[in-house]
Amino acid sequence: MLDIATGEAIWLAIALLAGGAVTGLLAGVFGVGGGAVAVPILYELFRILGVPEDARMPLCIGTSLAIIIPTSIRSFQAHRHRGAVDMSILKVWAVPVVLGVVAGSVIARYAPADLFKAVFIVVAGFSAIKLLFARDSWRLGLDMPGRPLMLTYGGVIGILSSLMGIGGGQLSSLFMTFYSRPIHQAVATSSGLGVIISIPGTIGYIIAGWHVAAQYPSVAALQPPLALGYVSLVGFVLFSITSVITAPMGAALAHKLDKKRLERAFGVFLVLICLRFTVSLVH
Template sequence: MTGFADIVLMIIALAGAGAVAGLLAGLFGIGGGAILVPVFFQVFGLMGIDDAVRMHLSVGTSLAVIVPTSLRSFASHRARGAVDMDLLRSYVIAVPAGVVIAALVFASISSGGLRLVFAVLALLVGLKLLFGRDSWRLADDLPGRAGRFSAGIGIGFLSTLMGIGGGILNNTFMTLSGRPIHQAVATSAGVGVLISIPGVLGAIWAGWAAPGLPVMSTGYVNWIAVAIIIPVTLAVAPLGVRAAHRLDKRQLELGFGLFMLLVSARFMVSVLAG
């Protein structure tokens, strides 16, 4: 990418993605990575970045953006008293442990393998958003210490491989365990903090000295993309938090679910074609 018009289009695309990601961070308690990863994948492709590192770079950069977004979203939700701090404290070791395991996998998995992981999980998330019901329950309350620890490891592991903040998975875990959606959304913002900070460090470690990375990258994190998107997400995230406590989110869930299915299909086609 050398043309001025291409650079302008890249900045516009990244800023737009940042706005959507920030809104979703506050609205659904997610870090916005489900939006950012596919956008990064497309933009990095336009920049001519090697396919061997493009997906890894998308995931790592997404995790870097999620750090400030999750911190601000968590602070806003906690100020409203909506966060389940007991559950969050039970995640303090479990979630980062899952992130560390994911970083080890991240360092060795191929681009195609990483895209396949994202495609499968995006498909499951999309189906849950489209067909899930608030009335679905697996239990009347959250499990005990061992169950919460296991859930934390799984949430940290899968979220890191997808480059997301864990909100989608934690929302599902909490609502299926009888907790109200607003509490799940608020608590998930804190989960994003526990995932994104060690996740960024893992992405930097996994991609250290990897060939084919673009300028201003540290491992699998590109700081140019981070610098463009973070101010936008920080500005928009509080709007999503306010909306989360007022709106019926069913239509947004349907739209986001369809988006996830399209993203899943896009990555699946790229894997089969590659």
């Protein structure tokens, strides 16, 4: 059993359920898997539970990828039902994205903990800049690039997403809007990437972290049945309960609310998370 007080365990469970609700809502609104929300919440949770620093960040990322599975499926179904998903882009990206996720999982087996934080800071920071300061004139082209460049982008999205614990929605939405695709189409299409990334990513992190239970036998949060490799089953279950419920709500809101205000709010949140992980790196 975990060596924490009953009251603390209750608050942790409430935090996970609340985090899942926010994660699902953001998954629908922004077409993201919610990893940018899940990872920092899980990081604080696993810190309280005494998970060692070198295992904490990969455990957050692997758990986040598992959480993204039901969230992204529900979000994708909701957006596809509205006819907003560009399936031709997903078909081009499917193979290179999966290969990138596999490569990221291999890196996760051997990389130091600080690498995951650095990737999170860089990618989330760049996304925040786009959300807070981008103008309509920020364009790389008027149409999507050719197949070779699309395949390259797909591989990069897969690697970065698997090292950051996200469903790829932030990166692909960023990419598509830079090539003049409407934001609603970018959001809807990006929701499909979460499915492609999260399933192989979760399997990869289970394998990558298979050694960690034996390495830290006294840390209950890393032992089966509470965890499999770098995937916390407790975090997955509690997050999934509420995220699956709120993901369709977010998809509905995406077509009704002021996107600019929502994007600015999410951008501020990403800045705060970047600062949190930067402080962690420094200390």
